[in-house]
Amino acid sequence: MTDIALQTRGLGVKYGNFHALSEVDLQIRRNSVHSIIGPNGAGKTTLFHALTGRVRPSSGRIELDGRDITDTSDDDRVRLGIARSFQVTxxxxxxxxxxxxxxxxxxxxxxQALAPWRRAEANAEALDIADGVIDRLALGKVTGRLAGELSHGQQRRLEVGMAMAARPRVILLDEPTSGMGIDDIEVMKDLIRDLGHDHTVLFIEHNMSIVMNISDVVTVMRLGRKLVEGPPAQVRDDPEVQRAYLGNMITGDIA
Amino acid sequence: MNPLDKPFAQLALVLVTVLALPLFLKSGILATEILIFAMVVAACNLLLGYTGLLSFGQGIFFGIGTYVAGIFLTRWSVPVPLVLAGAAILGAATATLVGWLSIRRQGVYFVMLTLAFSQLFYFMAYTFSGVTGGDNGLLGVPRPAIGGNALDGPWSYYTYVAVCFVVIFALLVMVTQSTFGRTLLAIRENEGRAAAIGFPTKLFKIEAFAISGAVTALGGALHAMLIGVAPLSNIEYHTSELILIMTIIGGSSSLFGSVLGAGFYLLLADALSTIWPRWLLLLGLVLVAVALFLQGGLWGLVVRGYDLIFRRDRAPNTSAEEH
Known part of the structure; x- marks a missing residue:
């Protein structure tokens, strides 16, 4: 076992003639919290799509625990231990x-679920995992509520829970706090930090206070390429990053 | 969930229906036809209501079952249980093929593909008249026999079909309650997410097609034995349309809705056709009314009525606790 859970080499994705992602080399350390930031259109979500198998890379390779998964289908990757949450719930x-x-x-x-005679309740393990995630997300009061009737904050937490329930080794969170109120954001911040203890967490985030406080490594992307990478303090003071963000977006302080 | 949607309530309703039809209907043929179509429509509901697939291909499977019965009973006198099993297997195999090719596209293109297959199979049946009898169909399809006596009376054959129907319906209820059926609901709700959490969604859709095709073909075989002919019209595009219309009238949120849809359509057609030869026009109006005012179908109406009478106090405050 290497210390690197997930890595990409020269990863590129093209939509028609548009290079959404080019030559991205990433190394995500096991059980670290690694965040991806960058202006809109930097290719962050495309990177996630490529890592989870939703889009096919046009060049480069992806390795999970040293194993090449570039051509593995999205549902196979779930079984290998990659799960994600979505930017749009x-x-x-x-x-x-x-x-x-x-x-x-x-x-x-x-x-198992292909057997039309198997009762869903027969899979006690899946039910236990679901209940475990419900506890961890503190959603015990609304377990019987339809997902569409939950509040926005609850839906965002469930969105992350969906990824957790797959018991992944690497968990990818796409803007987990988008549209959340201040109270909910604090809860989510604690949750992500907590996930980092037993998962490898890779997340996209615009809220700099979260990024700067709980990340072990921050990768800054711009125009489909990796701009800078390093520990939060180093990235925040990098002149290139300041320029990419026009100096005004990184406002969160390290607590 | 409404108590009427629970599996045992659905089975009880089916048993009541099977026992009540002979009390209220004079024609055993009509009653038998209702059960056969109820089975076939429930199979269509598995695709439309549970998986979200609008298939115009149901007539293909119905026609195939019809021809299996026609060919094996008139030419080789194969025992009826074997013929029914053969029809189900061939129906499942054809549905797997049609489903496998059609689900490669979504939405309108999926519907167009099933429609194209429907036409393709119709013209195949029409062209290979040596096998299918072409325009004339296959005549003289015999009824099954129990203990040496052919079930020639309308109500004795009704009993035979009723037993098949109850068994098949119970199996379909089991399928919808299984972890497979619940995954189908997830695919209907949000296919992208179902794939993202690890389900090979295409495989699930193909299996839904196979089950639907098997039941539909079984219904087709029973139908050929009912009318004594394996007609070309059973594999026509019109049969697909008929099955879909019954499914939609009945409501696609519950399997028993399909029984209501088939019964309502056939009884209405029977009543209207004695009044006016242009009865299909009136039926068109009924469909317009369902589409405009009754989107849950007849089953939606039943559930609303039930809530109104028995659960008046519980209906409004379902979302009042905790924010």
Missing amino acids: SLFPNLTLRENLRLAAQGRTPW
């Missing part, structure tokens, strides 16, 4: 919160 709105998490836990062993 993407749940099963007409199913209950608990059913959403049960499905996410079942997704790790989907072949």
Whole structure:
């Protein structure tokens, strides 16, 4: 086992003639919290799409624990230990919160679910995992509520929970705090920090106070390329980063 | 969840239906036809209601079951249970092929593909008249026999079909309640997310097609034995349309809705056609009314009525606790 959980070499993604991502070399250390920042259109979400297998890279390779997964399909990657949450909340709105998490836990062993005679409740492990995630997210009071009827903050937490329920080794969170109120943001910050103890966390975030406080490593992207990478303090003071952000977006202080 | 949607409530409703039809209907043929279509429509509901797939290909599987019964019963006198099993297997195989090719596209293009397959199979049946009898169909399809006596009376064959229907319906309820059925709901709700959490969604859709095709073909075989003919019209595009219309009228949120849809359509058609030869026009108006005012179908109406009578106090405050 190497110390690197996930790495890319020369990763590039093209949409038609547009290079959304070019020559990205990333190394994500095991059980670290690694954040990706950058202005809109920097290729952050495209990078996530490539890492999870939703889009096919046009060049380069992706390795999970030293194993080449560049050509592995998205659902196979879940079984290998990569799970993600989405920037735009993407749940099963007409199913209950608990059913959403049960499905996410079942997704790790989907072949079982192909048997039309097997009862969903027969998979006690998936139910336990769902309940464990519910506890960790403090959503115990609304387990029977339809996901579409939850408040925005609850939906964002469930969105992260969906990734957790797959028991991934590497968890990718795409702007977990987007649209959240101040109170909810604090809860999410603690949750991400906590996830870093037993997962490798890679997350995209615009809220600099979160990024600067809980990241071990920050990667700054711009125009589909890696601009700077390093510990939070170093990245914050980097002149190139200041220029990329026109000096006004990095406002959060290190507490 | 409404108590009427629970599996045992659905099964109870089906048993009541099977026992009540002979009490209220004079024609055993009509009653049998209702059960056959109820089965076929429930299979269509598995695709439309549970998986979110609007398939115009159901007539293909129905027609295939019809021809399996026609060919094996008139030419080789194969025992009926074997013929039914054969129809289900061939129906499942065809549905797997059609499903496998059609689900490569989504939305309108998926619907167009199933429609194209529907036409393709119709013209194949029309062209290979040596096998299918072409325009004339296959005549003289016999009824099954129990203990040496053919079930020639309308109500004796009704009993045979009723047993098949209850078993198939129970199996379909089991499928929808299983972890497979619940994954189908997830795929209907949000296919992208279902794939992102690890489900090979295409495989699930193909399996839904296969199950739907098997049941539909079984219904087609029973239908051929009912009318004594394996007609070309059973594989026509019109049959696909009929099955879809019944599914939508009945409501796609519950399997028993399909029984209501099939019963309502066939009874209405029977009543209207004796009044006016242009009865299809009136049926068109009924469809317009359902599409405009009754989007949950007949089942939606039943559930609303039930809530109104038994759960008046519980309905409004479902979302009042904790924010």
